[in-house]
Amino acid sequence: MSKKHTTPTVPPLTLEQAHELIFKLMERISELEDRLNQNSGNSSKPPSSNGPGGAPPARPRKRSGKQRGAQPGHKGHRRERHPQDERVTLAPHYPSDTCTCCGGDMLAHAKPHRVHQVFDLPEVSYFMTEHQLFRATCTRCIHTDEARLPETVSHTQMGTNLLSYIALQSGQYHQSISQIQSQLKQHFGLRFSRGAISEAQGRVSAMLTPTYQAIKQQVQTAAHIHADETRHQRGGERRWMWLALSKVAVCFMTAFGRGQDAAQRLLGDVPDTSVLVTDQYAGYRFIDNGQRQLCWAHVARNVAAIADSSERTNHPIGARLVLLADTVFRTRHRWENGELEHAQYQRRLRRCRQSWQAQLKRGMVLCSSRYRGRCRWLLNDDDMLWTFLEDDQVALTNNEAERALRGYVLWRKGSYGVWSQRGEQFRQRILSLVETAKRLGRCPQEWLRAVVRACIEKTNYPIPEELCASSHSG
Template sequence: MTRKKAPKYQDAPPKVSDLNEAKVLIDELWEQLRHYEDKLTTSSKNSSKSPSSDSPKDRHERKKNESSGGRNSRGAKKGHTGHQRKLSPLKDTDIIIDCFPDSCPCCEQSDIDVHDGPYYRHQVFDIPKPTVDITEYRLFSGQCRHCKEAVKAQKPDDASQGIIGPNLLSYIGVLAGQYHLSVRKIQSLLKEQLGTTFSVGAISEAQTKVASMLTPLHQAIKQALKKAPLIHADETSHHRNDEQSLRWCWLVASDDLVYEQILYSRSTSSAKKVIDEDYAGIVVSDQCPSYNWIAADRHQLCWAHVKRNLQQMADYSGGGHTAYIGRHLCLLTNAIFHTRHRYEQDELNYALYLRRMRRLQKSFDHWLSKGTDVMVKRYRGRCKLLLKHRESLWVFLKKVSIPLTNNEAERCIRGFVIQRKISFGTTSDAGDKFRSRIHTLIETCKKRGLSAMSVLSEIITAVVAKRPYPNIFDL
């Protein structure tokens, strides 16, 4: 990443010729001061900053709110019934050790009539010492007795072409994609756990093979998403270690599918590559302009992003009319969420829910129009932008299945963000393909409650053995 250069200022202060110019200059400097003070007070509550970047004070406030019994407070809630671990079914290879009483603690006699079944079962889980199974193909040569021609044996068709077999390929893929390990950490783990050493190049080549084997699944998921009635879309930055410019990971998710692809830009053309222009369903997204080509009546804006932006307006350090309107808009936004939650918890019937939402919609539009006249330019523009896309704020009123937020996409893309922080960027197109395709598989498996390791192993085994490609997700 390149450091941002500090802004250049003139050596001498600006000069003015009359009071009008002085007033304009004071207003500009005052607004710039407010802007810098607002940036100092930004947090995950009123901006797109992550919670990990909050100051100690903001973290303390957040923890205090959680401990006061909020929605996200930790620990069991009042009235929560306890859970105990269930006994696991035993396999043929499991060991059973029967423990019988030695003597009676009362009379110390050993003549005890033992009951048929145990009164208590205690299970201890352990793993065998990990080992690597090596399959060695010994190819012999010979000479034909008739024509004296040299003859060489060939490897079986189902043999792996490289030195890493299907199960180990799956293991390496899941270690990188699901557990966010870098190539060197995978190399260290394999050496320590399995006692075998692979070069960094061999592990990178293994990931490239996995990406190639996931190509049919990756394309099938993209085609299947075109038929989904509702999708969530999001994007996040992606770094190439050998380049200055950013790339972007785009994500599209439905109820049971997730698709990720790394593209060169965050532009409208990139959005149209991951979301087909002919898509007729509902798209839920943030306020990124790349999605503005979607028809307003099919484009639901995320209210969580709207709330954060309005909260920044309410926290304006200059106070006055700007902060006053921002606070009203925040109160109305909180009321919209509260009404939706009450409906989802069956505390409101649909008719009452819709009537209250229409009333909140009218009030929100009223205060939003007031916000277009505030003195601060950036908040005035923010209110004008929301009014311009007003229809996209209320698409959720058409169907209760349309969510208020884009949290589903935020959750799905989190794995990619964590890997970016831990393993940094990639160095090639092959690395980009591996990350996007392995995360597509892993996040889809999460949605369907499947084991990513088992699914990946089944795909790789079928490809290596040259069997038909498995249709695991029934696409």
């Protein structure tokens, strides 16, 4: 919580009091100027808050000097010819039977010299199966029996494809219930109430329970885990949406708060050999320092704020820290591209670490009071900044988690949160399936259809092999 500043109501009576007031006001002005200069490059503000002009990137790239668009020598990409199957309708076109030159008979070639394929969409409609249940009366004792609906038939008015469509329109395409209602009416001619659509989402959520449990277990036992959290709205209450991901799975979880207990519930008992990549948020402090890697993208923004400060004493130290952070990224990328040997990569980063620590110690003494604590915080967390030196598979940034969380942020903007526990469960489960499908290279629609069909028709429940296999390799 930021310190509250108030304007003195009693005017200074002595020269010393006047100097003290001027010093406080100058410090306050400097702090307000720093807040005005905040952007996505030197703070945690999102890029959408930069405005039309935008903000300079934290690590600007050199201009290549090339013009926009395709470059000379670029190999063009053309659509491959669609294979002949039941979706293709052939429409042959022949020239005139009579030669336009001499009037002789024309003999058509066996193969076309050119093929022009035109893709279009069919008129979308729906089909409905009416299950008629009859009664039968015994001719001797007049006992009456009633036919029962088969167990393999949906007990609601929505079948497999419709349930899957409604769920994915929310989880993958970020549509609100009102927008889904409008689409069903406009595209298919179906009219369902908002309550029926919400109930359908609840049914899908219940069907996804084993899938969600498998995803969560895989993430909790993975060797490398990324975690992040963002604001979540339920009615008038402010809650949080948490996320943890591994190489093959993404798990979302809603929670009342942003405290350490929610992080523990999400991550479970993290194995001693696992590494967790996060930002500097204190909610992950229950993880041992040797098992955490702090996101260098967040660190780069923190030191960029020192360099962009309005006070002159901060600029030299901040500029040096920005240069060192950029060196970390550049060295890592050169090693990943094969331009550096592993020994060179390690040696350069260890020298960079020594310079980094020296600059932070200087910042704890020479920077303004606003940024001394930031330098002290980074120095105290130094062990968590360089975990990637011990494990080459550890990522430098937490961008994986932020990209996976982006879909939910867009959904939150367009649908105004949820209003019930059922809505919260649906969001965390459908988002987990959609984002996990992306990482596995699977089609979310096909996966969800298989789950819904298995639950309705009482067949074997489909769990991908990647989630069933031993998780501690990803």
